[in-house]
Amino acid sequence: MRVKPDLSNIQADDTIIVANNRQALAFKRTIIEQFGASKMPKIHSYSAFLKKTWSQLNPQESLRLLSDYELRILFSEF
Helix, strand or coil, rough: CCCCCCCCCCCCEEEEEEECCCHHHHHHHHHHHHHCCCHEEEEEEEHHHHHHHHHCCCCCCCCCCCCHHHHHHHHHHH
């Protein structure tokens, strides 16, 4: 799968957030084909971006994000 947006303004220090891992891979393949690996920005799925950001902001915090499984159980209880 490839994407067809205008990627001419993408820089190596940009961060792209997409809906899922499949879209992240599609963006990576498209950018590598068009510009090569030297211009590769950070590309994350939405959930991976949230987890990464949370771990960077709260490394020693006792609070944590719920896993997908824990969230499903919590919602089923509601």
